[in-house]
Amino acid sequence: MSSPRIALFGANGQLGHDLSALAAARGLDLVALQRPAFDATDLAGLDAALADLDFDVAINSVAVTRVDDCEANPAPAVAINARFAEALARTCARKKARLVQVSTDYVFGGQAQRTPLDEEAAPAPINVYGETKLQGEVLACQAHDDVIVARVASLFGVAGASGKGGNFVETMIRFGRERGALKVVADQVMSPTSSWDAAEAILDLIRVDAPGGLYHVVNSGAASWHDFASAIIDRAGVAASVSPIPTSEFPTPARRPPYSVLANGKVEKALGRTMPAWQDALDRYLTAKGHRQT
Numbered sequence: 037m038s039s040p041r042i043a044l045f046g047a048n049g050q051l052g053h054d055l056s057a058l059a060a061a062r063g064l065d066l067v068a069l070q071r072p073a074f075d076a077t078d079l080a081g082l083d084a085a086l087a088d089l090d091f092d093v094a095i096n097s098v099a100v101t102r103v104d105d106c107e108a109n110p111a112p113a114v115a116i117n118a119r120f121a122e123a124l125a126r127t128c129a130r131k132k133a134r135l136v137q138v139s140t141d142y143v144f145g146g147q148a149q150r151t152p153l154d155e156e157a158a159p160a161p162i163n164v165y166g167e168t169k170l171q172g173e174v175l176a177c178q179a180h181d182d183v184i185v186a187r188v189a190s191l192f193g194v195a196g197a198s199g200k201g202g203n204f205v206e207t208m209i210r211f212g213r214e215r216g217a218l219k220v221v222a223d224q225v226m227s228p229t230s231s232w233d234a235a236e237a238i239l240d241l242i243r244v245d246a247p248g249g250l251y252h253v254v255n256s257g258a259a260s261w262h263d264f265a266s267a268i269i270d271r272a273g274v275a276a277s278v279s280p281i282p283t284s285e286f287p288t289p290a291r292r293p294p295y296s297v298l299a300n301g302k303v304e305k306a307l308g309r310t311m312p313a314w315q316d317a318l319d320r321y322l323t324a325k326g327h328r329q330t
């Protein structure tokens with residue numbers, strides 16, 4: 037059986053960049069789409085814009101991801117994170133194409149559970165970003181019966197290496213070198229994840245024709261932001277201290293989940309392999325970027 041034709045919506049972020057690069061390395065038939073090929077805000081015109089595009093699988097990594105901006109102005113997040121996901125799912129249904137909807141660990145945060153959250157855990161978002169991404173999951177699955185929802189978390193990848201793309205690793209290295217001392221919140225615990233590893237898993241889910249439904253596509257293990265920052269500074273050999281602080285000392289307009297660690301057993305079972313530990317993923321990233329100290 038030939039590999040499916042893939043349409044990637046949102047190729048300019050960290051995950052989209054690595055999905056494109058990895059697909060090219062694997063010789064996959066993937067077309068990366070962004071404006072003006074389609075307009076995520078023009079929902080009524082989406083079918084017409086994609087009428088001549090032939091694909092078997094669509095990956096939707098389009099999102100409004102600036103969490104504090106979503107809180108201040110929810111309308112763009114509702115339009116892109118929720119309504120565009122629904123519209124694209126409807127288009128996929130009409131084309132009889134599968135949809136991979138990329139989502140986030142931020143669909144959690146308000147739950148009492150403090151052990152890794154599997155796909156059966158009830159969502160409990162605590163900010164507009166998480167709420168709209170959850171809406172996107174629900175609306176996409178209501179609009180189409182062949183949807184994989186791939187929840188990722190705390191991504192770090194090459195496309196964010198300038199610091200402008202939300203790459204926490206590069207930000208910590210830069211601030212550590214400039215300031216010599218960092219204060220990082222220690223009471224928010226999550227799943228640091230390489231966008232390359234997430235991209236590999238998503239393309240592998242497509243390759244093995246995994247059943248539709250929810251998948252937590254994250255590196256193995258858990259860390260607070262302080263744990264993650266400390267590992268970055270240590271492994272990169274930056275001469276800087278990293279002190280833990282509570283969230284109350286670093287207030288933001290939008291609340292962040294105190295706990296959003298995702299269990300990845302389901303994706304591991306589907307792929308027949310383990311997901312790498314986040315420490316391993318970090319080492320590979322630092323080596324690729326020339327930061328790794330041995």
